[in-house]
Amino acid sequence: MKQLWKLFLAFARVGVMTFGGGYAMIPILEREIVDRHGWATEEELMDYYAVGQCTPGVIAVNTATFIGYKVAGTVGGVVATLGMIFPSLVIITLIAGILTNFADVPAVKSAFAGIRVCVCVLIFNAVLKLWKKAVVDKITLVLFLGVFLLSVFFDISPIVFVVFCAAAGIVLTRMGVKGK
Amino acid sequence: MILLRLFYEFFKAGLFAVGGGMATLPFLYDISTRTGWYTHEKLADMIAVSESTPGPIGVNMATYVGFETAGIPGAVVATLGLVTPSIMIIILIARALKAFRENPYVEAGFYGLRPCSVGLIAAACFLVVKIALFRTDAYAASGRLIDLFNFKAIALAAVLLVCTRCVKKLKGLHPIVFILASAVVGVVFCF
Structure with a gap:
């Protein structure tokens, strides 16, 4: 029980200290998990992180589940994840509650119109960063363009693209055309 | 439900x-x-x-x-x-x-x-x-191409793009810095 509480608190701390998730989280995870509690080695942590990136879902949550599971089994995995999401729930609910009351103030509207422009640029930068790892040859370029254009012009569920592209990746690799 | x-x-x-x-x-x-x-x-x-x-x-x-x-x-x-x-x-x-x-x-x-x-x-x-x-609704209402572009926003986007990608001192900054700056610009220039 004490162990579970420790897990919850450790991941709540990681949640509070992480801005934006992703790579920013690694040094904080290392401090909490490797140095402070010794729940995993640095190498294991990197393994979890790598697999967390290529499994569905939020990377931070996947990594938390891995470590929680290692420390205290299935319950540990659940508790670590709950710890990770707890700060978000509290902070976002507070902010959302406050913002709803001010949403019609003209200055707030102007501020958010400015912020929206910034969001474009931030997402665009994220796309460029991911692009380097993802689009490595002609086939991946075709897949990228196909998914992009089809989802811009047609109302197709992202699930369709995800399933199709995973299957395409397997079939094309099997046929030996990967890398051309 | x-x-x-x-x-x-x-x-x-x-x-x-x-x-x-x-x-x-x-x-x-x-x-x-x-x-x-x-x-x-x-x-x-x-x-x-x-x-x-x-x-x-x-x-x-x-x-x-x-x-x-x-x-x-x-x-x-x-x-x-x-x-x-x-x-x-x-x-x-x-x-x-x-x-x-x-x-x-x-x-x-x-x-x-x-x-x-x-x-x-x-x-x-x-x-x-x-x-x-872009202002697709304003363009749809007037039919004039010039109404389609939100020039203030496009200018801000260009500046942000340069700041986040090309200016060495600013590139590594946390996104919150750019978000806050954009909010200020939005209020000051009445977006």
Whole structure:
């Protein structure tokens, strides 16, 4: 029980200290998990992180589940994840509650119109960063363009693209055309 | 009933969004289009808040969307929906971590999944650009091409792009800095 509480608190701390998730989280995870509690080695942590990136879902949550599971089994995995999401729930609910009351103030509207422009640029930068790892040859370029254009012009569920592209990746690799 | 639907929608997002927090974005647009729970415009604001607050961005967005849709219970249910598939999948994989990492099918699947994920996020980016930099409604009303462009916004986007990509001293700064600066510009120049 004490162990579970420790897990919850450790991941709540990681949640509070992480801005934006992703790579920013690694040094904080290392401090909490490797140095402070010794729940995993640095190498294991990197393994979890790598697999967390290529499994569905939020990377931070996947990594938390891995470590929680290692420390205290299935319950540990659940508790670590709950710890990770707890700060978000509290902070976002507070902010959302406050913002709803001010949403019609003209200055707030102007501020958010400015912020929206910034969001474009931030997402665009994220796309460029991911692009380097993802689009490595002609086939991946075709897949990228196909998914992009089809989802811009047609109302197709992202699930369709995800399933199709995973299957395409397997079939094309099997046929030996990967890398051309 | 709406809580059940929220859980289901976010469960699907958690199950199929591969490649981290940003990958949930296309799913949030998809949910908005199909259910009308929130507008595309509102979603852009929620992304900004999620980027500027602690916590993983995917979790933050789920909490925010859930709250907008059904209050505090909605926030909890949407977030739990998002993480439930993760918990199930990771616990399955954790038993055979090495086999999973070295499985040729997994590697081959990701060869196709990575460009797909980027394509979906790029399409979501296109939707935000349409809202933030263009005025499709003003253009539709007047029919004049000049009304289509939101020049102030386009100028700000250009400046931000240069700052985040080319200026060495600013490149590494946290996104919150740019978000706050944009908010100030928005207020001062009456966006």
